[in-house]
Amino acid sequence: MAIDPCTSQTLTSPDGAELVVCAHGGHVLGWTPAGGEPRLWLSPTAECGPGLAIRGGVPVIFPQFAGRGPLPKHGVARNRAWSVVESGAGTWTAKLTDDENTRDIWPYAFELELTARAAGQTLDLALTARNTDDRPWSFTAALHSYFTVGDPATTVGGLGGLTASDNADGSQQQLDESLLALGTRDIAVEGAGGPVTLDDSRLGRLVVTANGFPDRVVWNPGAGHGLGDVPPGGESGFVCIEPALLEPVELAPGSAWTGTVRLDTGKR
Structure with missing residues (x-):
């Protein structure tokens, strides 16, 4: 019996770090460092299903960031089911490949893979895009991370x-x-390649570092946002700090790109 892609799965590492994931969108829904508190925000009114994007966690943005181009906002990856490749103790890998629905929107063959590993005080994320087409294509990308604010x-x-x-x-x-x-x-x-910190007196410091994502986006919708999947006042519980690739990168047929992100609470 097939598992609903919106069904969440909790994966705990041997040291107690916790990762919560689901196949819809290749989505990391939650992360709790070993001995700590949850550091990713997920809307209590988040929606999940074909064509819907989950509000919170770490949405995968590909092959277009926001409205910077002709495609639907944030591209084709965050609102459809992925295939789970690996699921273990604090480790998870999911994959998305093109199909007739994605090609109706973006007419290229591709493979996208996300790996998440939670251990100790860190969460490591790796996003790989592969060109499986016979033509070059260009893309932008981001890991649209929602961090809890205490x-x-x-x-x-x-x-x-x-x-x-x-x-x-x-x-x-x-x-x-x-x-x-x-x-x-x-x-x-753009060109913000150094560590970015979130300093929260209640939850502690969180450090965001990245390779392959040279840019950062900082977003909070503010009060009166009008977002149907963020309850009134919900905006006071999170901020997005997004490692991003905002200038298009071209991939030749058969080539691949990888961007990595590390989230670290810094408590040793």
Whole structure:
């Protein structure tokens, strides 16, 4: 009997770190470091099913970020069922391949694979895109991570002095070293290759590092957001810090790209 792709699975590593996943969207729904508290936010009103994107956790964005192109927002990966390749103690791998439905939207053959490993104080994510077509194609991508915020005064650090573009109106600003995590914000910071920190007095520090994702997006919808799958006041419980690839990369037939992300609570 086939398992519903929206059915969640909890995978616990030998040291007690916990990973919660589901096949719909190749989605990491939750992560709890060993001996710690959950660090990924999942909306209590999140929806799941064909054509729906789960609000929270770590949605996979591919082959288009947001509305930066002709495809549906955030592409074709986050709102359809993937195949589970591996499921073990704190480790999970899922794969998405093109089909007639994806080719109706984006006319290329591809393979996308996400691996998640939770152990100790870290969660490691690896996203690999392979061109299985006989033509080159270009893509952008992101791991749209929703982080739990426990203290309203929580700040985002590591982006000070860099220039951010507002995704709504295109205006630019130079960022301070410390940004409030909560409040309306939707900015893209290109060339932000260093660690980004989330400093929360209740939950502790979380450090986001990445390779292959040279950019960062910081997003919170703010009060009065109008999102049907975020309950009123829910925006005060999370901030998105997204390792992203915002400039298109071209893959030749038979070639592959991999981007990796590490989330680390830093408690040793």
